[in-house]
Amino acid sequence: MAAGKQQLPVALLFILGGVWSFPLVQDTKPAAKLCGYESCHITKPNMLNVHLVPHTHDDVGWLKTVDQYYYGDRNDIQHAGVQYILDSVVDQLLKNPDRRFIYVETAFFYRWWKQQSSSMQQTVKRLVNEGRLEFVNGGWCMSDEATTHYSAVIDQMTLGLRFLNDTFGACGRPRVAWHIDPFGHAREHASMFAQMGYDGFFFGRLDYQDRDHRMIEKEQELLWRASDSLTPPMADLFTGILPNGYNPPEGFCWDQLCHDPPIRDDPDLEDYNVDDVVNRFLVIANSQAMVYKTNHIIMTMGSDFQYENANLWYKNLDKLIHYVNAQQANGSKVNVLYSTPSCYLQELHRANLTWSLKRDDFFPYADDAHDFWTGYFTSRPALKRYERISNSNLQTCNQLEVLAGPVSRQGPFGVGDSDTMKEAMAVAQHHDAVSGTEKQHVANDYARRLANGWQHCQLLISNSFAALSGSFLKRNYCDNLNISVCLPTEILNKFLVIVYNPLARPVTWPVRLPVNGTAYAVSDVKGKPVDCQVVPVSKATQEVRRNRGFAINELVFQVQAPPLGYTTYSVSLIQDGPPPASTQRRTPTGIQNKFLRVTFDPDTGLLSSLSNLETKQSIKLTQNFYWYNASDGNNTESNQPSGAYIFRPNSSTPFIISKTAKTETIQTSVVQEVRQWFAPWVSQVVRLYADSKALELEWTVGPLPIDDNLGKEVITRLDTSIKTDRFFYTDSNGREVLQRKKDFRPTWNLKQSEPIAGNYYPINSRAFIKDDVDQLTVVTDRSQGGGSIQNGSLEIMLHRRLLYDDVRGVGEPLNETSDIFPEGLIVRGRLLLSLEHPAAAADLHRPMAEQEVLQPLLAFVDGDLSPNIRHEFSGLQAALPPAVHLLTLTQWDKDSVLLRLEHQFQSRESKLNSQPVTVNLQKLFSTLVVLGVSELNLSANQWKDKMTRFDWTPQKEEKPLLKTFQDPSEWEVTLRPMEIRTFLLKVQNVQLK
Template identity: 40%
Template sequence: LFSAHAYKHAQISRSLTQSRWSRIIPKCKTNIFKFVYNYCNLILIVIKDRALYHLLILEWHLMKMHTALLPSLLLLLLTAAEVPGAAATSASCGYNGCPAAVPRRVNLHIVPHTHDDVGWLRTVDQYYYYRVQFILDNVIRELSLDSKRKFTYVEMAFFYRWWREQSNSTRDQVRQLVANGQLHFAQGGWCMNDEATTHYADIVDQQTLGMRFLNDTFGDCARPRVGWQIDPFGHSKEFAALLAQMGLDAFYFARIHFLDEVQRVITRRMQFVWHASRDLGSPSADIFAGDFVSGYCYPPGTNYEGGDQPVQDDPQLHDFNVAEAVRKFIVQVDLLRLAHRTSHLLLTMGCDFAYENARKNFKIIDKLIAAVNANTSQHNLTAYYSSPDCYTKAVNDEGLAYAVKTGDFFPYASGPNSYWTGFYSSRPALKRLVRWASGHLQAVKQLAAVGPAVLGDASERLDRLRQAQGVAQHHDAVAGTEKQAVAFDYALRLSDGIASSDPLWQARLAQLQFGNLSQRDALRACELLNASYCPVSELATGRFFVTFYNPASRLSWHSARLPVTGRYYRVLDEAGAPVTSQTIPVNNGTLRVPERNLSIAVNELAFFVASIPPLGYAVYSVEPCNSTDPGASVFTPILPTTNAGRSASEISVGLAFYIGMRGNSSGEQFRPSGAYVFRPTTDRPQTLSARIQAQVIGPVVNETHFNYNDWAYLVTRQYPGASSNYLEAESTVGPLPLDDGVGREVVAVYSADGLSASSGEFLVDSNGRQLMRARRDPSRPEAAQFRPANAIVSVADAARQLTVLTDRAAAASSRPAEGQLSVMLHRVTLDDDGFGVGEALRERGSDGRGLVVKTSHWYFLAEPAASADRYRLLASQRHRSPLVTFSLLQPRSAWCQWSALTAPLPDSVQILTLEPWRQSPDRLLLRLENIFQANESSAHSGPVTVDLGATFSAFAILDAVELNLSANQRLADQTRLKWRSMQTEAVDQQPRRGPLTKSLEMTLRPMEIRTFEIRVAYKGGTL
């Protein structure tokens, strides 16, 4: 039944992490044998199959070579199975351009690729002009020399830069390579986005940006068929669902928890069908997925441009090594055979910034393929150039049934002390900037779309912000795992993109409010309002006007706080009616923020904006006055108190901190906390005690202030009226001390009296959308208890549910039995954690003394049945907070309030996207979504119907074509591969949704997003 050939066992170093091979990959984030190296040199696996027991022994063999450790195996003599042969295809693009499978053989799909980080150790532009431009130059040249060669590229931020520089002849050459099926594009996004710290709106935008470029440049031949997330640090369920809705057939990655990977190798379940959305169901949100057991880089001994020994196939020369090269190569392939059930194997031939010497790589790989295929009878293997697309199609043609995955892959851990949960909160200021820019981008796109273009370069200006935000989604950008200089560059790009887009909203609002585009410079935004700095409101000696633009699809409200120099002001709403207002001294926490060093404000003017129209605005006026004037604001000082404990909600809020482990990463036991890894010294944080407590009592807001020390300040706020369905906790943390040799990782801790979730479970969002159940596992370290939260974290028992809404991506955890939630606010580490960035996480801030971070959380306690109605709508409002602008000019009286909609949409419906499309004067891209999940709200969890034809007041919709989620294919033309799972048989892959009627009515099921290209006629009377 089986036979084996054994090599004599050789002594192995206990710490494979210290071997040269473990460091050969530039990022040092992946070990080729990561599925066993942490635990053992010998694994016995017994596989039962129809009463036959196949004994498989894996051992490590130390080769006496200068290159690396290579494994030796006691291999099964696998009986060749009948494999249906794929029909020969003509040379063309897509699946039709794939090589024909060889029946009764193992087909090895060799996939040349490069993984080009859109910033990490260098900035995105530095990487481009140092390396990427030469990679693309050389790869294109080599592909053109041999039609059998293939190459896969991913990051459109780089390809776009390179494409702009090419001559027409080179562009024609590349188009031909795409049409021939030689140059493949995987995923197709602007970057390879992070999956833990990104918001779904940003994922959709950056994927659309990249796929639109591919579609406009190459047509349908370049349409990606698979996702390629080989480097992000864990993988989310919502991201898998989004890829399925973009029409992708498969999704490949290389980082999952090391214990999960061991189990999957043993059971040969490295590939599976991911049921990525319970709400959308199968097969609409199903996608085939697979983890690479050996990482995403070259197999050992085949990094030819990196110095590995080439294949020498000329017997007339010394060092002829074909037989030895093939033998070693087959050993690596056999590792893949053992972990997979299919007769098709994918072998990645590439790594970070690979193929700069494409000539050397391709020439030697050509020889390797020829040598392998010259002796197929010996190893039952045929090798050929392929792509992720072609591999996916070949595996699908086999028709095997696969296991099912319904959860996610968080947290990711590469070892028992290496839980990659620290980056969920690394660089919190950058995370906030990215989230703020996300909402700002949606508002600007909407204002650009609600009327004819107001500027000749509107498209270019909008693209600068789109591209900057797209780059920021990269898995070393918003994740916070880049070098400090690169983090500064990401922030600069976002700032430049925002500044470039400012004239778009300024021109539109000037057109609406003043009837004159030339007045656009009168409108200003204040990006540092959260630091209580705004030159317009601080320097105004008379009346000024504040516009609140609401990018949400329903009526919104806003708790405004404006920095001012006086105590008494009169506020009028859009109708000229007086508004209750309150002035409060700028608190000591805010005064510590160095970015407000130019501010002269000593107070903040607080008032409530009660009703902002959807996709519209309301203009309020503010003017200084005397304390005795009618409608004057109430000055409320911050007064010391000894009774500033719990609020009436019975929720307590406090600050605490973990001390990060120190270490030099010389071994797993010496792993410190760092940019990636969270490794605290204790399982519970140290609670901070407030040395000073104070309070503010007023008609707009009541506040409780906790001054803990020189680096921690907390304010809790309770609002009356329409916004009383939540409380606010605003923390100011930093600069964290460094002189005592302790790295601090600060958390906000929320507790509800009497709440105890005996199940041990809590809820956390997946990319700001569907909620995931997480369980506290006492058998694993404290770092393993944290999950990425982009919007919502919640814990409940049968009677009550405590929910916290974040203002950025953050690490979140819970002690469910204690009714407690924790959200990480800020972290400083003193050591590099050894995963490639080469720096400790010590942000110096704008003044060099250390970063100060202001964070705002909304939180509430409610009955579980009523909680979803609150957290869904509040989370939506957090992301789409109003665009606040200032002016000294008075708007026309009839234009102090305006909306692009005829009426608010139902609460469960949101306009996810409204933007100009393809530089057309009358075409827009429109996405609508149902923001609720099934069965979470009695009022909002069902299907909802919207009449698009009656929705907009700014324009009439002349016709609409439904597209897939990434807007690169008509939905009617989309076909996806059908996959069999071990739970259900393959079913029709067409989306289960109703058609768009002639009257433009459409229905949205829970969690459904529908995308349309609409042709519009603008209504001149509204602009």
């Protein structure tokens, strides 16, 4: 994309003590121009100041696709055209310098900007420089907070903020985060926003009981301490809860989509209504002031896709301000002004008050007693998995673009790029995208965008492999290996498997390739034989892949890949070799490797125990599949049905799908499998690889039967002997872990009305239950919802198929089908289970979750190992320490790259790994010479040492647990627990020897 190719003015680089410093933006605005806090209108200290914030909320896809929303197409679905909104707003801002407007979604603004003339662009720059048009949030989209992974959120924020930075300089930098529509709020998002330099955060939705409590206590504005590990105030974020969601007060909506009467101010007309409007407004303003702490209140004047005809809004707002303020001559103490969230925030900061402190998050969200928005944690599970895979593919694409240099973008296989995939992934983070709360045709469009981005990345990756290896043979990529489909491996008798590892540490990874032979020889890059086995493709796999593949067997072996690099394995068919491993139709007493033992109940075929052979731990463990009968809205308590957003089972007791499982067993030196069938639409493989410390449960669910006219929400439940006492634990966006307790909220006395849905939380990468002795951790391969409804139990929702819309706007039931699955979607996924002592569990589950997010990429080449080819490569001089994760490595411009290093352990989480770690940047890469370095904030739009934020005072002042530190040298950087550090490196590619 054009924004990604814009360059920093690197010609202005200068040396400071041997370290290069990069001007992040070239400040060309005259000093007389004001923006940000300096552009705020003056308020009146002895009055109630009402900050009117004109805004539009423009979903990056929801009922219509991104394109349809931008152009105003398909208005039969929803009247919305973003390009017209921006046209109209700019025109109206020019007519009155007092007017203000905020804009949020850079994905739309970027499109509009590209289509403007240079004179219009200069006009808009003037509006931005004067603070009349202000950007808030500024990411490519307004991301979901429950189902997104932190790495993808950081990427999409960086993409949007970089465009604003490149285009408008410092005046384009948002001062506040603005998440007015997401359905619950994650603590990790607040932590990230704080580290991105935001002074505050505003949102519109929170649990109705929580809001009632905060209104009484005047705690709708608070200080969110969003990390247990980072030293305050590093992850502290002032947070404000808006009074009307993000809508105007009732009776004061003046958009073409609204029905409220305009202000009629001609006293000669019979329908003159100024007095009525003013009186109603004063009542609302004074009432709102009663539940906030200062003499400043905020009102959002706008809503979904409003301001297409901005004249309607501004003409009435001008009058409202004029006539309400005119009452001050009669003794009124209300002062109304055009404002922005940052101007409102500035006044709250000036008040110099103390604010209540919050440490947990805002999940789950309910807007009424039986309306818990916990269904979308799992909705569209196939799309959620595709988004997660796409994130892994994008990181690989970004890394190889850096490691291989310019030839990656224009090489022997054509022109490749990472920008298309960056934009597609950024759009997918939207709160109606990966969340699964969009119409079906919009979900299809998100998937199409991801697929298109991956096609562009494949060319770049092939070019990179060619440059790094010296081989120009065609690389093939197989995106359906999870259902045993890969044409090259099915038809070739001899081929190479290139395994690229995007992690900065070596990994061992199981490879399963569809084949039609019965015996194969596999060797590594040094010609050493690798133990491999051929097993038959399961019936469940044959059913789910339909006619997309024809392999009868799978070749299974384990690979070892170097950090941030690739290795190559050779595979050859053995003619007249031994037969594949056979299946035994009996339930085994157990399967085990050197780390784990799993036992099964011989009568039911179900799991019965899990043991860690190293630590000599053992727990009772049974696992089965159940379904909740989704409410159709026809009951005495409430007419709320289950839908894309809402999870509302008809009963607290789920239906068991089968009390027994038919089983088939395969035992080989590489892998042991127990294949279980519970119903024609539910099956599972319990799998244990030879060198794995985790038990794999590969589940296949669907099509969910609805011929009984019952919507179904399918879960798997793990019941154990662990004594949990109502507690369990989930991650927040893949990073820090939060403690959960059944029927409990830390900040108010909960009246629980939905015993199942009200105890569900987002699980982005892992969840666990524990007692003093044992911890069972479950790592997921996508975002899902789950809870611990019974002591010692952990349940995870896998798939949903519903027959009714839940009346939250999407207008259709969550009833997914496709051309391949017209009878209903089949979804396959996997869970990884580990059993450890609680004190040591993080040492296993954190890297295990990281590896599940950033999986090795496989490429296939026809032929055999050649002595003239570089078949193995690592982009690092040495693997990073276990506590350090290379989060980002991406090309920034011609001569510089963006690097993020992350400490992936929480403080006190691990005796071994919760310690500071120091990394030398000059000794990091094998193909890059680091010439200069400057440190940035998390979103890479401010220099770290120039970033300043408002200081806020919590009601309970606490001393920091950790002292600040200085890096020991210019090139060595130290990371403390949960710290992410972002660097812009000036680099030079060096030729491999």
